[in-house]
Amino acid sequence: MMRRVLIVSPHFPPVNAPDCQRVRMALPHLREFGWDAHVLAVDPSGVEGFLDPDLARTLPAGQAVTRVPAVPAWLTRAVGFGGLWLRAGRRLAAAGAELLRRERFDLVFFSTTIFSAMKLGPRWLRRFGVPYVIDLQDPWVSDYYSRTGTPPPGGRLRYALAQWGARRAEPTVVRHAGHVATVSPAYADTLRARYPDVPAERYTVLPFAAAASDFQVVAERKIEHGLFDPADGLRHWVYLGRGGADLAPALRGLFGAFAAVRRSDARADRVRMHFVGTSYAKKGLARESVRPLARAAGLAAVVTEQTDRLPYLRGVSLLRAAGALLVVGSDDPSYSASKVYPYIMARRPLLAVLHENSPAAAVITACRAGEVVPFASGESTEALAARLAPALGRLLAATGTEPPTDWAAFAPYTAREMTRVLCRAFDSALPSPHRTGPR
Template structure:
């Protein structure tokens, strides 16, 4: 007999939002490990984001999904409440209540960065007695931007971020009061949460990265997607970065660009055919997007090599960009808690990788264990000059690898990171807390 889990994930396909990845990767395997999922999500047309219709085809047809409405953004933004959490809350509460009242669930799993929905966890536990697990893909309550000072601008701006943090200070303690277990993508989150809430024990936490999207790369050749960022047949060397930008990545980016400038001064001919593409760096909608990469390139004198495409792009087009590239750049944050889940698609693309990450990032271990590429690490207090020197040598290696055979990846070491293996670990956690 299979147990039943209600998965609360407001961002869900076919909208291309990063925080559905945990759920989407797990759905094909949950039943194999004894769990019948039921997803509670917001109607796709009510979610702001880039729609990728191909994502829908990756969801098993037999998975029940209950879609709820959300208030129209054109009305709520007048009040400064365009966040999906606020817009869907009037519908999430009654629909969630109805599901939990009428269905027999053994567990509730909140897997989302729409943190307001996690505010319902304690309410539902007290009302229905169903255990719940929270999945932290980003910090909910965080003082990172206060520590960084006035130059670091948080996503959405200081006003919206400040209001979100005000709500987090109220809602997170309530959610953590009754939580049974916490999964997270970073080893730093358990430490922070245990310090903040001393009643929580280490056995209530599991560091669980997202599963690698192997099935997506098997599907990709059948879709015949033509990416619009660059022509892979123009004879140039194209290095790509696909993912968000931001002030917290300035240290790594400045070091990269200055190392390139040093290398170019020594080998000017090499760089005449190189182009660096930074894609999907802004979360803002079309017309309101800002560039955070190109200004750093200008300051470092490499603006002729760098092109930034700030708008988000459909998921499978992003995968095609990785496949069409000659090399992949992975840029880390100054925040040691930052763990880039995009490492797995980059490995599966089988292209040379150069990563720049804080030494505490889980990404460092993945790259080194799988031998998928080169990585340069830094500490928060490191001087930029040390990082530039380390990068200069690695850039030469990336040049050589960009024109040779695919990297010799250790696929045995990669196996633990597959979606199936990660889902098995997730279900082992579920089994500890199920009602039946």
């Protein structure tokens, strides 16, 4: 018998947000593993995100979705807040309760970085008896900003208030969850230490996946990225993803190394580095976080930064058109660079500058998809740049070629296989009589 899951994903295509990509990629495969999904989301008109109509075309035909309206952001910002949960949370709660009252669901799955939505899990469990699974794509409770002194997003006061609420809510949500998925082993380790009463088998590490179908859609629809001409005689190196102060150590090392290589290798004169989609801020309101570091290294003519995010499939097109790809990681060792998997699937030469404990580094190395230059916490820019310079020379030589990726080693990171693991987590959250055998 097909089991039914209510997926709570406030951001959902055509909204182009990082936290809805797991759900989007899983939906085409859920039925294969015994699950039928109904998605609960916020209507796109109420979301302050980038809309990408092509992204909606990657969803299964006839996908059941309930969308709720949100109070307009322009109205609430006049009184000092604009967060999606504050504008749409009550309607999401009411719509979810109505669905659970009216229809049969075996499970609720919360997949979002709007963590307040997860507080509905224990409430619905008490009221309807339906177990729930949570997907922690980022840490809910985190000491990263206080520990490192990095300015938090939204300012210190707002972040402090959010963390106060997180510390109150997370214990109940985690302890009552039927299963907890985390994108990074470090997140799971932190939760195990914080909640030793929660059985270890209730956690699953589930990195983000990559969908081959996305690349097929880009090819079939001839979607163009529109940022540069691949035939202009230049070597275009691309980084696609967020910026931020936590990337500064890796960026300083990268730019310092490239400045040195440029003085001795004429091939570097034709390189242009493109950093795209570096901010989540609304269009025109973002601050550059990459170009100032490039200017300090004397690379103002080499490095471009587009803070505005690209539509997802235009981003896939950009990866395919690049002469080479750059992965620049956080100085937080628990950070999981979700961009790694589509980078690998793009089949372009790849250089990754990642913390030595980053889980993404092991994936790239195991798949032979590129070269990883690791850095340690507190490592000097000069030391990192010295180790990066030879790798940049090899990237210059490889630009435009296809790496010898071990696709058998990459298979576990495809959307289908990640969905298989997700469905095992779903199954484990069910009361014993409803569980199926191992997949």
